[in-house]
Amino acid sequence: MDFDFCFPIRVRSGQGVVRKNADAIAQLGQRCLIVTGGSGAAKSGALADVCAVLDDLGVIYDVFDRIGQNPLLSVCHEAGTLARKMQADFLFGIGGGSALDGAKAAAIYAANPAFSPRDIYTKQRKPALPLLLIGTTAGTGSEVGRVSVLTDDETGRKKSVSGDDLYPVFTLADPTYTHSMPRFVTISTALDALSHAMEGYCSPKCTDIPALFAEKAVALLWDGLLWLASNDTLPDSAMREQLYYGSLYAGITLAACGTAFPHPLGYVLTENYGILHGMACAAFLPEFLSRAEQFTPQKAARLLTCMQTDAASFNQVLDKLTDLGDIRMTPDEIDAYCDRWTTAVPNNFKASPGGFTKEDAKTMFEKWI
Template identity: 45%
Template sequence: MNFDFYLPTHVISGTGCVRNGGAVFSSLGRKCLIVTGKNSAKACGALDDCTAVLDEQGIAYQVFDGIGQNPLLSSCETAGQVAREFGAEFLIGIGGGSPLDATKAIAFFACNDLHGTDIYGDLPKNALPMVLIGTTAGTGSEVTPYSVLTIDETGRKRSFRDKHGLSYASYVFSDPNYTASLSYDFTVSTALDALCHAIEGYFASTATDISDLFATRGIAVIVKALESIKGKADGAEITMRERELLLYGSLYAGVTINTTGTGFCHPLGYFLTEEYQVPHGQACAIFLRGYLDEAKEHLCEKYAALFSTLGYGDSTVSTLIGELLNVKLPSLTEEQLREVAQRSAPTANFLHSPGVFTEEKAFELLKKVFQA
């Protein structure tokens, strides 16, 4: 048995949690930079709730809304400079995975003489404290130290984490109401990302007894919610109970990968997002049935135990994934697929995956997916 576990983040959840629990903001400082994308933080009500609490506490703030999808390193560095010039003492990140991941990098750029890819080096033990407020149900970024950013010069994604624990949020606020305005397609894509996290984490070589508890619960909750919302083409048809299940399912999955990291679905999916604008969750889920096949072959007892606990067969999950995938795959040559396998292989994600997942195995899986 393995009981290893570490998560130095205080999660505050439920309807109205920012208004009701935002008193903790004042413990972090008197000046704050709020990091968001262009629209979602305002549209869902999270930004207004946040600024109302800051006003009540007399905390000065400035909003930086320059974070786009697949956040650029340059945007994070610019925001760090804005925070430094404003004299921010803490950060609040509001949004889906992009603003939350960006906030983690901005925390370091704001306090240190770092530029561009310096963020991937040996980081100083100095960063602004963060509050993260999620507005989607999928990434789990709120409760992990990981930040996936896009390098401007190459257009490639690369993740970082700080070994001192400073890329964890001090506080996380999770209110299902903030996800209510999400479209059906966006809701499904982010939920598939969460399902990938839970399944990849459960079968990871780095899994522990604690992470398995969170993963099993996450899979059960996410599958239940996805089965329920399947076919509701209008996001307005999705009930608040279903959105609550998806949000908390994504947090269970996030806590899982906080311990385990992700498997090969994530690096294999990056190129689809980088080059073909496939939503991240859909891009990763394309490879999830292949991941389950590897788990069934190499971790057969654990595989059987999971579905015994869930109370349904593996075909239920595989069928659900197939029904929810909505991606027109590009036509790729074997040479192109080989290049994808080569650039995806030198990652810890392959080592975390069931069995011995190699570049050659990645190439065979890519051929199976793209040349079916």
């Protein structure tokens, strides 16, 4: 199959990888803003490691630790303004998907001081400041990608910004930083990564190279999710590593192929019902698999083979892992949710097996009436 794969895969991985790359970090400049979401970066040990290396190198740095879950444009703008004021040469994003996406947005604002928060979506920009990224969850894939998903302060809606300037110079991948994730975050982030791999794999954009990564990703991730479904404890170090590398490979697929309908539909559950992002997307994976079986049967079969499972067991395990609480929607609410899909997410809908419409979304939400 023909392909167009122009993708800088730049991952340095392994235990102690931050310290081992001190020389490479030094080359990025003398002033750095660290952007984090707060507790994750600190608890994981990544923040302390980064600060120690920057101290050793004599790099002047400051820490912006207020990127929240589903990062707001205004907060990222603040981080970018701080980076600008301190004349940062580069930004160091540390954390889960929100922190990394926030760091990317801050790197754009820092390079474009005239931008208002919303200009990030509309105006031509100067390339973002150089980024180093460290993931502390095993899900987002943001650390190998060119996308940042941000939330509008007023509408509360998620929308992404992307560009080659958002690829990190490299990502420093140390699976030990994921050890501090609580169990529910471990599950939700693994489900997010699984969604990336499955949605990307079944997209018409998925050519041979991202398919290779997706197949490897679902095998690693599903094995980990099965373990999580049958154990109440936390994964050991080897399983953490497996989940983390699975999430990176899924991230490579995501960067090449994008997502399909589970992601934008999941945003509704996150924005309006507070469901964690990974669980919100995974809530639609059974329906996604079913459509894949109908419209791209070979790909669906191959996914199940790679996961060594079948559709019934797949749905059963997802059901056990996904906690949606008690969602209730009114027909009016559903209409309002679906309105955004008249124009907003044509790519995700086109990338779905068999296509996808506003009406399809409506039908899927109606089970919560």
